[in-house]
Amino acid sequence: MSVSGLPHCATCGVPLRDYVHRVRPESERCIGLAWCPACRTYAGAMVHVPREEDLPDALAPLDEFDRERLLKSETKLVDHIDRLIRRGTWPPA
Numbered sequence: 681m682s683v684s685g686l687p688h689c690a691t692c693g694v695p696l697r698d699y700v701h702r703v704r705p706e707s708e709r710c711i712g713l714a715w716c717p718a719c720r721t722y723a724g725a726m727v728h729v730p731r732e733e734d735l736p737d738a739l740a741p742l743d744e745f746d747r748e749r750l751l752k753s754e755t756k757l758v759d760h761i762d763r764l765i766r767r768g769t770w771p772p773a
């Protein structure tokens with residue numbers, strides 16, 4: 681799935697990262713984020729993913745408070761996922 685339509689950052693040329701999560705658990709409407717890990721430019725878009733499709737949830741290990749905090753801020757969410765990638769725990773195997 682490509683949110684931005686671009687595989688690489690137009691400025692840095694590095695591969696973009698993306699993350700898609702559902703607005704509500706049973707909703708087809710999802711928020712897709714794509715960002716550049718080098719210059720931190722990011723883009724968000726509403727995307728549709730069929731309900732049957734399993735989207736891995738990067739925030740699943742967090743409690744409700746931390747989830748809410750990250751979902752309210754796209755920059756915090758992007759930072760969080762970058763941290764998981766650095767630790768090697770994202771994307772799930």
Ligand SMILES: [Zn+2]
Nearest residue numbers: 689692716719
């Ligand atoms: Zn960039």
